[in-house]
Amino acid sequence: MNAPQSTPQSTAAAVPHDIRVGVIGVGRMGADHVERISRRIKGARVSVVSDYLRERAETVAQAAPGARVVDTPEEVIAADDVDAVLIASPGQFHREQVLACIAAGKPVLCEKPLAMNPADAHDVVRAEHESGRASVSLGFMRRFDAGYGELKDALEAGELGTPLLLNCKHRNADVLPGFTNVHMVHDSAVHEIDAISFFLEETVVSVQTLTGRSTENAPEGLSDPMLLLLRTASGTLVTDELYVSTRSGYEVRTELVGSKATATIGQDTGLVTTQQAGGCWGGAVPADFRPRFAAAYDAEVQAWIAAVADGSLVAPRSATAWDGYVAAAVCEAAEQSLTVDGAVEVTMLERPGPEGARDEH
Amino acid sequence: MNAPQSTPQSTAAAVPHDIRVGVIGVGRMGADHVERISRRIKGARVSVVSDYLRERAETVAQAAPGARVVDTPEEVIAADDVDAVLIASPGQFHREQVLACIAAGKPVLCEKPLAMNPADAHDVVRAEHESGRASVSLGFMRRFDAGYGELKDALEAGELGTPLLLNCKHRNADVLPGFTNVHMVHDSAVHEIDAISFFLEETVVSVQTLTGRSTENAPEGLSDPMLLLLRTASGTLVTDELYVSTRSGYEVRTELVGSKATATIGQDTGLVTTQQAGGCWGGAVPADFRPRFAAAYDAEVQAWIAAVADGSLVAPRSATAWDGYVAAAVCEAAEQSLTVDGAVEVTMLERPGPEGARDEH
Amino acid sequence: MNAPQSTPQSTAAAVPHDIRVGVIGVGRMGADHVERISRRIKGARVSVVSDYLRERAETVAQAAPGARVVDTPEEVIAADDVDAVLIASPGQFHREQVLACIAAGKPVLCEKPLAMNPADAHDVVRAEHESGRASVSLGFMRRFDAGYGELKDALEAGELGTPLLLNCKHRNADVLPGFTNVHMVHDSAVHEIDAISFFLEETVVSVQTLTGRSTENAPEGLSDPMLLLLRTASGTLVTDELYVSTRSGYEVRTELVGSKATATIGQDTGLVTTQQAGGCWGGAVPADFRPRFAAAYDAEVQAWIAAVADGSLVAPRSATAWDGYVAAAVCEAAEQSLTVDGAVEVTMLERPGPEGARDEH
Amino acid sequence: MNAPQSTPQSTAAAVPHDIRVGVIGVGRMGADHVERISRRIKGARVSVVSDYLRERAETVAQAAPGARVVDTPEEVIAADDVDAVLIASPGQFHREQVLACIAAGKPVLCEKPLAMNPADAHDVVRAEHESGRASVSLGFMRRFDAGYGELKDALEAGELGTPLLLNCKHRNADVLPGFTNVHMVHDSAVHEIDAISFFLEETVVSVQTLTGRSTENAPEGLSDPMLLLLRTASGTLVTDELYVSTRSGYEVRTELVGSKATATIGQDTGLVTTQQAGGCWGGAVPADFRPRFAAAYDAEVQAWIAAVADGSLVAPRSATAWDGYVAAAVCEAAEQSLTVDGAVEVTMLERPGPEGARDEH
Incomplete structure (x- = not known):
């Protein structure tokens, strides 16, 4: 330059x-x-x-x-x-x-x-x-979404106390035919799996994938909704509800239950109208992830460019290669859990460092 | 008379x-x-x-x-x-x-x-x-709470489609010393266990009780929060978060995820204020169950009196002796689950009838 | 007795x-x-x-x-x-x-x-x-509505400080043909005029009635919406929006702006659903005043019966004959204001007492 | 270039x-x-x-x-x-x-x-x-605020029908000493006066400025809150509440009442927490306009740069010189109204065009 x-x-x-x-x-x-x-x-x-x-x-x-x-x-x-x-x-x-x-x-x-x-x-x-x-x-x-940032800030400021539970909901209007349980884990749940890394900064030690009654709108072969239950090293429990055939729209909500306060993101309202049709009040649900996370994509790339320009190369709060490894390891265990009863332990290789590559968020 | x-x-x-x-x-x-x-x-x-x-x-x-x-x-x-x-x-x-x-x-x-x-x-x-x-x-x-009634009405009217998931949250400001995991199941979770009978009208076939990281505010020996995971005969999954040392107040929220719509109760707002102190907006959380369910108690007893007066003896939507048996059977399994890994099957005796005692809600 | x-x-x-x-x-x-x-x-x-x-x-x-x-x-x-x-x-x-x-x-x-x-x-x-x-x-x-009661409690407890503004909205789905501007004042606005007596416990000194662009749904001869602007003896300003052909449903909202906090009532939500149709979230607007104020009517009559039974004859917080006179005097001025520019002064006869009849709320 | x-x-x-x-x-x-x-x-x-x-x-x-x-x-x-x-x-x-x-x-x-x-x-x-x-x-x-844009979109799409009322609230935590009623009109109300141009695309024909009981927190000589009442050529009524010593934070809310629906912006929630302190739920009010409108400033300047780059010079939906003239004319009348009873007519010079300068938004 x-x-x-x-x-x-x-x-x-x-x-x-x-x-x-x-x-x-x-x-x-x-x-x-x-x-x-x-x-x-x-x-x-x-x-x-x-x-x-x-x-x-x-x-x-x-x-x-x-x-x-x-x-x-x-x-x-x-x-x-x-x-x-x-x-x-x-x-x-x-x-x-x-x-x-x-x-x-x-x-x-x-x-x-x-x-x-x-x-x-x-x-x-x-x-x-x-x-x-x-x-x-x-x-x-999502790490660059304003809501995610506010929740992270509140955690870091100690306003929420010790994290005890993380409840995640991830809903899509629909998915393409051919979307299977394995895609549900690797393409949908992977975002909340990274949210654990982002918010809790802890290792997941076990994961249990639960399937139950499916909606009639699910593609052939998909268990929809699906529920993931994860446990971190410190014992914090995480629930992740995945439901991708809602036909309504895209909704992502996250609640962190801490020992001092609970905090929820993803319920912002935009324009609220009271309509004649049906005599109801309310707002629109975005059709897909793009309106919901458009600003987050912009912020992510802007932060990356700034990091490249200032020589730090990786932006603060960005997911790193290590976060990518963690997500892969947890997804693999979640996928195994689809075919067994009970929780599957997550095994992880050691993290190189601390000398050398950036070793914390 | x-x-x-x-x-x-x-x-x-x-x-x-x-x-x-x-x-x-x-x-x-x-x-x-x-x-x-x-x-x-x-x-x-x-x-x-x-x-x-x-x-x-x-x-x-x-x-x-x-x-x-x-x-x-x-x-x-x-x-x-x-x-x-x-x-x-x-x-x-x-x-x-x-x-x-x-x-x-x-x-x-x-x-x-x-x-x-x-x-x-x-x-x-x-x-x-x-x-x-x-x-x-x-x-x-709770069956006589206005919100519970609205959710039940919506289900019966088919507005929500097939029930797929039921997510319950049950939070108290605090509990007395000596409140243990067993009390958590029998005194707190029992309400959501009955909610399954009320909303889903189905048998619970298995239950898993999860404990994790506890708040420092929990009494000695209590795992707080606790998570129950239940499965009904049709495969509908139910999550029940129990957290009784929030120090904030009493909160009960229920979300039913159906194949046509999702519906939430328990987020009513009452008086919303914007305060000088702290520059925040919001409302009060009731201190305990009494303000939250005072009207439900009145409605319950009034419905019971009306049923006695008209000779039907048990009010529509009221919990029956059978519902009491179901709650006892599921609580017993949930209590067992505290000491074992994975889900515990719920075994139930047969229900007498249909000749004789009232056999549906 | x-x-x-x-x-x-x-x-x-x-x-x-x-x-x-x-x-x-x-x-x-x-x-x-x-x-x-x-x-x-x-x-x-x-x-x-x-x-x-x-x-x-x-x-x-x-x-x-x-x-x-x-x-x-x-x-x-x-x-x-x-x-x-x-x-x-x-x-x-x-x-x-x-x-x-x-x-x-x-x-x-x-x-x-x-x-x-x-x-x-x-x-x-x-x-x-x-x-x-x-x-x-x-x-x-309305004085017996839970929300009105909470707002009154907050005022009496000093939580809101000095009342500075009272903003009222009063909306109906529709009115019968033949409903005129005079009815709008005497049948609709009268409720908010009494709310001034209830919340502010002050005399209205002037009132200005504004009509503007009307909805195409209004009956012949009705200016809908209509705006009332009232001023009390202490200078507190009150706005009252009346809109009775919304076609949506019945909505009553009240915001008190105080020197310490602002407080709003009437935004309670009941069942909140996320629907497939239209991809929207929200709740129902009640069709008319009956679901909205059913509990208030019950509470009003119950309080009256209790007052009769205990010999006090008029319930605490109930509107009295004097409140009825005040409403009549303010309505008369508001009606006059329909045909003149600017504010109309409200003239009131003296209130008998304090010896004799109950002289405060 | x-x-x-x-x-x-x-x-x-x-x-x-x-x-x-x-x-x-x-x-x-x-x-x-x-x-x-x-x-x-x-x-x-x-x-x-x-x-x-x-x-x-x-x-x-x-x-x-x-x-x-x-x-x-x-x-x-x-x-x-x-x-x-x-x-x-x-x-x-x-x-x-x-x-x-x-x-x-x-x-x-x-x-x-x-x-x-x-x-x-x-x-x-x-x-x-x-x-x-x-x-x-x-x-x-504000024309580049996401909420303003959504409301404008809904209006242009005809979803709200004919605009009947526009209700605006504009609140600040505080202002500097020396901020007077004239500043209230020219610095605060001017934003809502432009909102009329933006949303209604109509001329204001009269304005009435009302002062009443003031908060004890207002600087010497300021009537706070203040109420502006404006009327457009078509008869649409606009209320603007200005309250700049709330001590709570910065709040801007706008409600458009249309003949088909009403729509509200400015109630977005961000992070919602349930706190131990005081047993309350809610969110933060931004301290001043910067967090509230930071994205709008960015969008405004980005839109302007794009317009300069593509040769159109003025961005779609941007305020123009004519909008600046309209704001000045209405503010002048509002200032006059501070010292007279009743509404003050707004007089405007003719708008040059349509040949020549850009003549619509």
């Missing part, structure tokens, strides 16, 4: 270059990120784009002034005009691509999951540790 | 006698009932009172115009001027006293529990069945 | 007779009161009924065990078996009937209005004063 | 220069804008800064990489490296500075007020009109 030539009468620091971001994978999520960086993220621009569909990459690049298209993820990572990499490719490629970023010494923001299984995720953790510095951020965007 | 002498010009039915209620046990709850019947319940008066402390019975009877005091529960039940009996004595006497009421052919409203164990409770169910008619009401007053 | 013969072993006060209530006028409101007293009001029964439609009186009396029908209001008031009179006849007869009750020495609960104009209302105030004791209650039932 | 040299393999549009913003006046508000543009506004940077305190300008410029400091507003406006001007100087200089921007052909975002009186404000409207194109935006940031 070299300084531009400044005018002689300047009294302030030189204008820095924008961080040049290479984006790997521009399906819906990646395209959103390209649009976000190009329109709303201060201090960054998309410089290089790749996708396994070259045509799609070219279309998406139109929205990013100055961006060029290359053929492979490797080219993105290696490009001289790429300061940092955003990975939004399918999950099975994440491990390899993140490892390549670490090897190239480029900070990376990778959409979840970090890898397809705990062992692969731990490879990334180790490689990052061996690189001598933290440079991997993982896209658990 | 004989007709009084009516004036010759009367065009309407004769004025009926008030139902004369005998009250057994006038500790806090029984004294409340005496005061309730004497001041607010139409069509009833307290005629006879007993307590193991004669002096207390005499003091309480002052508040009930025309009431006399007798020495024993047996005298109350046998008295000619007692049309119906309300039992608020300690739980270990309930079985015997309810059986005596059945034998005497007198309708009875018994505070929970019906008996101290499932076998004893089933004795009452059987005796009532053999008596040829339903005459036992059990004091699960 | 003579004592009945009591059993020799009685340790308590004798059973008192029920208060025998005579009801004048049994249209919708009067019939409701007959049903209320017969089914829910402890310590009272309807003994005599009259209506200008004899047949209607006979039908309504069926619901009141022991009640007889007479031909005229005079007969009701004079009857030996009438301890207290409830007037629910058309407003133009109220003055005469209340005066007759005062003359007969019988306590009376009169539905609003007390009289058709301030002068007539003041006649009643004077007659009651000359009778030497307060015996007239006026049916402003 | 010339294109930079692009790399040969680029498939997309060239990277555009950032819009270079000159900022006049860097007191609290101007410094906030410099920080905002430098850290969060995509596509812009602060290039030149001036303030009457040169030292302050130099300090603030530190936060804006590449910004230089000049001595006078004229130099800012004339600078070659200034594409657009943001004015945050004291209000008495706005007219002159905005006129200079128009003369220089540079788009301008001016903090309110546009000018110190209606005549001066109209000068700006006329000058902009004569320039042949709209280029003046006025800093009524």
